[in-house]
Amino acid sequence: MTTAPKQPITDVASPDTPVRKNLIDLGDIESLQILDTDGVADEAFVPRLDDEALLRVHRAMVLTRTLDIRMLNMQRQGEMGTFAPGIGQEATQIGQVHPLRSRDWFVPSYRSFGAQLWRGWTIEGLMLLWDGFFEGFEVPAGVNDLPFSIVIGSQVPVATGVAMGIRQRREKHVVVTNFGDGAISQGAVNEAFNFAAVYKSPIVFVVENNGYAISMPAEKQAATKELARRGPGFGIPAIRVDGNDVLAMIVATTEAVDRARAGEGPTLIEAVTYRMGLHTTADDPKVYRSDDEVDTWKPRDPITRFEKYLIGKGLLDENRIQRTGEECEQEVLNARERFRERAVANPREVFEYIYDSLPPALQQQKREYLARLDRKGVR
Numbered sequence: 561m562t563t564a565p566k567q568p569i570t571d572v573a574s575p576d577t578p579v580r581k582n583l584i585d586l587g588d589i590e591s592l593q594i595l596d597t598d599g600v601a602d603e604a605f606v607p608r609l610d611d612e613a614l615l616r617v618h619r620a621m622v623l624t625r626t627l628d629i630r631m632l633n634m635q636r637q638g639e640m641g642t643f644a645p646g647i648g649q650e651a652t653q654i655g656q657v658h659p660l661r662s663r664d665w666f667v668p669s670y671r672s673f674g675a676q677l678w679r680g681w682t683i684e685g686l687m688l689l690w691d692g693f694f695e696g697f698e699v700p701a702g703v704n705d706l707p708f709s710i711v712i713g714s715q716v717p718v719a720t721g722v723a724m725g726i727r728q729r730r731e732k733h734v735v736v737t738n739f740g741d742g743a744i745s746q747g748a749v750n751e752a753f754n755f756a757a758v759y760k761s762p763i764v765f766v767v768e769n770n771g772y773a774i775s776m777p778a779e780k781q782a783a784t785k786e787l788a789r790r791g792p793g794f795g796i797p798a799i800r801v802d803g804n805d806v807l808a809m810i811v812a813t814t815e816a817v818d819r820a821r822a823g824e825g826p827t828l829i830e831a832v833t834y835r836m837g838l839h840t841t842a843d844d845p846k847v848y849r850s851d852d853e854v855d856t857w858k859p860r861d862p863i864t865r866f867e868k869y870l871i872g873k874g875l876l877d878e879n880r881i882q883r884t885g886e887e888c889e890q891e892v893l894n895a896r897e898r899f900r901e902r903a904v905a906n907p908r909e910v911f912e913y914i915y916d917s918l919p920p921a922l923q924q925q926k927r928e929y930l931a932r933l934d935r936k937g938v939r
């Protein structure tokens with residue numbers, strides 16, 4: 561599929577090994593890396609983006625991380641519900657939606673802040689959503705995305721159905737859907753692969769191999785280390801991409817989206833990345849992985865790596881990096897104010913919206929609950 565010659569990418573199991581020296585023999589599976597850990601690009605493969613577009617990608621990654629960190633603080637202070645941080649996966653996130661047009665479809669899993677922000681979801685909307693307000697699920701005007709799914713892999717057959725519909729209606733839209741190294745074990749995901757391939761559906765499957773499904777390491781999840789290998793068995797061309805290299809993600813996704821739009825069917829992109837932080841705010845990864853392991857991934861941080869590249873091109877310097885960080889922080893804080901204005905819970909609503917008429921047992925619970933609120937003086 562890609563016209564680029566094969567590029568080695570680092571073996572996931574040995575992240576401390578210098579990137580270009582650690583070849584993996586993938587046989588018929590192509591792999592792609594453009595930026596090395598020093599931020600030096602293989603210019604032959606760099607996507608054609610002007611300076612402004614490159615800086616926009618950088619800012620989007622910084623904003624994503626800023627939001628993640630701020631929301632973690634809010635959660636620890638009791639102002640946010642449980643959520644799934646994506647620290648370390650920013651390049652995978654921005655790269656996978658970069659080539660999409662507004663009327664294309666993005667059908668995400670729950671760890672997709674970066675991609676959703678790029679698609680136009682608002683920061684306060686995402687905050688509302690993760691704080692349990694249904695208003696946060698409203699899809700932004702102008703895009704065709706679906707809200708994320710927390711039921712592992714369940715969004716993948718839905719996304720495939722959307723893509724099959726697009727083809728049946730002879731539309732030119734494309735679907736990108738993402739899911740994890742754990743989700744790829746789900747039967748429904750594999751059924752979706754088969755449907756997509758047989759019906760040549762315009763869909764790009766992005767499996768974000770971040771090393772873990774909660775505490776389950778990827779090497780215990782699947783006997784095949786390279787998840788991209790799942791593609792060819794279904795008749796789906798696949799590529800293994802360095803998911804911490806935003807340029808490689810953009811190139812791979814652009815080619816896959818172009819193929820889909822041209823009627824050539826699905827592609828599977830394995831984005832090899834690492835979840836630097838918690839699975840969710842309810843998780844403590846220290847119980848199942850060492851700090852040393854996490855440290856080995858720090859030199860591959862997708863943001864600092866891209867910054868090194870942009871500094872080398874003369875587009876960024878330390879001052880500008882600092883300014884971008886401060887601007888993103890301010891943007892998130894402003895959104896937090898708007899979130900606070902809207903995040904006013906009405907505890908009397910908890911029995912609404914699910915049943916048209918409540919079953920007797922729930923009617924009883926509702927009466928008891930409302931009486932309790934009355935007793936406590938909760939309005």
Ligand SMILES: Cc1ncc(C[n+]2csc(CCOP(=O)(O)OP(=O)(O)O)c2C)c(N)n1
Binds near residue numbers: 710711712739768
């Ligand atoms: C059907 C289903 N089973 C179990 C869970 C509990 N669960 C939540 S996240 C998760 C792990 C998913 O790992 P992966 O697919 O690698 O995605 P990641 O969280 O790493 O992004 C599990 C088992 C769930 N949400 N849905």
Ligand SMILES: [Mg+2]
Binds near residue numbers: 741742769773774
């Ligand atoms: Mg995972």
